[in-house]
Amino acid sequence: MADQYVMQDPTSMYADKVPDEQYLDGPGTDREMAQNVPADHGEETYRGSGRLEGRKALVTGGDSGIGAAVAIAFAREGADVAIVYLPEEEEEDAARVLGLVREAGRTGVALPGDLTDAEFAREAVARAVEGLGGLDIVVNNAGKQQHVEDVVDISDEEFDQTFKTNAYATFWVTKAAVPHLPPGSTIINTTSIQAYAPSPHLVHYAATKATVNNLAKGLAAQLAPKGIRVNAVAPGPIWTPLQPAGGQPPSALPSAGEQTYLGRWGQPAELAPAYVFLASGESSYVVGETLHVDGGMPTP
Ligand code: NAD
Ligand code: MG
Numbered sequence: 130m131a132d133q134y135v136m137q138d139p140t141s142m143y144a145d146k147v148p149d150e151q152y153l154d155g156p157g158t159d160r161e162m163a164q165n166v167p168a169d170h171g172e173e174t175y176r177g178s179g180r181l182e183g184r185k186a187l188v189t190g191g192d193s194g195i196g197a198a199v200a201i202a203f204a205r206e207g208a209d210v211a212i213v214y215l216p217e218e219e220e221e222d223a224a225r226v227l228g229l230v231r232e233a234g235r236t237g238v239a240l241p242g243d244l245t246d247a248e249f250a251r252e253a254v255a256r257a258v259e260g261l262g263g264l265d266i267v268v269n270n271a272g273k274q275q276h277v278e279d280v281v282d283i284s285d286e287e288f289d290q291t292f293k294t295n296a297y298a299t300f301w302v303t304k305a306a307v308p309h310l311p312p313g314s315t316i317i318n319t320t321s322i323q324a325y326a327p328s329p330h331l332v333h334y335a336a337t338k339a340t341v342n343n344l345a346k347g348l349a350a351q352l353a354p355k356g357i358r359v360n361a362v363a364p365g366p367i368w369t370p371l372q373p374a375g376g377q378p379p380s381a382l383p384s385a386g387e388q389t390y391l392g393r394w395g396q397p398a399e400l401a402p403a404y405v406f407l408a409s410g411e412s413s414y415v416v417g418e419t420l421h422v423d424g425g426m427p428t429p
Contacts, residue, residue: 132174133402139391150379155218157374159193168368170198171398177205180409184208185261190271192223194369198397199268199404201229206405209236211257216241244271245293250301258309265314266408267306269299274376276330288333295337312356315408318345320361322423349417358416360407365423368394390425
């Protein structure tokens with residue numbers, strides 16, 4: 130694939146990346162996905178142009194998928210990057226992404242830990258500030274998605290863990306980060322098309338995404354007077370480990386992208402420019418916005 134500045138037909142991009150039916154245990158990893166249909170995080174293609182020169186970014190879930198593409202793009206745009214990931218399963222993915230951050234000449238900070246633990250969420254922010262020498266970009270992106278067809282089968286624990294990972298951690302990280310953020314800083318929450326159009330088999334997950342979307346809008350109003358802009362990105366179906374790791378039933382994987390206007394899955398690399406735009410000063414008058422990157426789907 131050519132880089133992001135080359136005109137390309139979006140309908141025929143990634144024609145070779147149609148996943149088959151598969152299931153990954155645990156959170157899933159890019160390493161495992163690469164054995165089948167590897168995702169594109171912009172490794173070979175993302176070209177930076179100094180849009181985040183000297184910035185200091187924390188990206189939760191930066192080891193794989195969308196967060197990995199964001200971490201790579203941020204570094205190539207000139208930012209130092211700290212990433213949060215799960216220590217047991219994701220060390221290898223994280224090391225790969227941090228390697229690419231350092232190859233771009235930037236500082237990469239590893240923050241392994243479990244964001245469903247409030248204490249760790251606060252500690253992760255403190256260690257990011259220490260490791261980066263400050264903080265001015267926060268991307269709340271770590272997420273848990275498990276499909277459950279019937280509400281009577283959603284266990285209380287599953288409901289709780291999904292809210293802890295997606296919604297509570299966003300609150301804990303943001304609350305800990307705000308005192309460190311100078312004017313000009315930016316916060317970006319990863320929400321979802323699910324916030325607007327919940328699928329019947331993802332109701333609890335969708336509710337968390339509505340929460341983080343709404344948090345972005347409320348906090349945008351609250352933090353704007355401090356010079357901190359808060360926005361959200363709402364991805365559609367993106368080929369990341371979360372999907373084969375129980376995010377969708379395996380039988381839905383080959384066709385999940387067909388519902389979009391482009392008729393295909395999106396790749397993490399196609400999300401990164403939206404985060405770069407919202408993180409950088411280019412978006413100085415964009416506040417409380419949700420940027421939809423979903424291949425075209427009806428949204429309000
Ligand atoms: P991903 O699996 O690559 O990333 C999710 C990351 O969340 C994991 O890598 C993991 O490091 C992190 N995480 C999960 N639980 C955690 C915990 N308890 N503590 C610390 N970290 C934890 O998948 P992705 O699709 O890139 O997900 C990134 C975000 O994008 C998620 O918030 C997801 O809800 C959202 N999203 C994804 C899609 C999609 O189609 N893939 C669509 C809309 C929104
Ligand atoms: Mg991961």
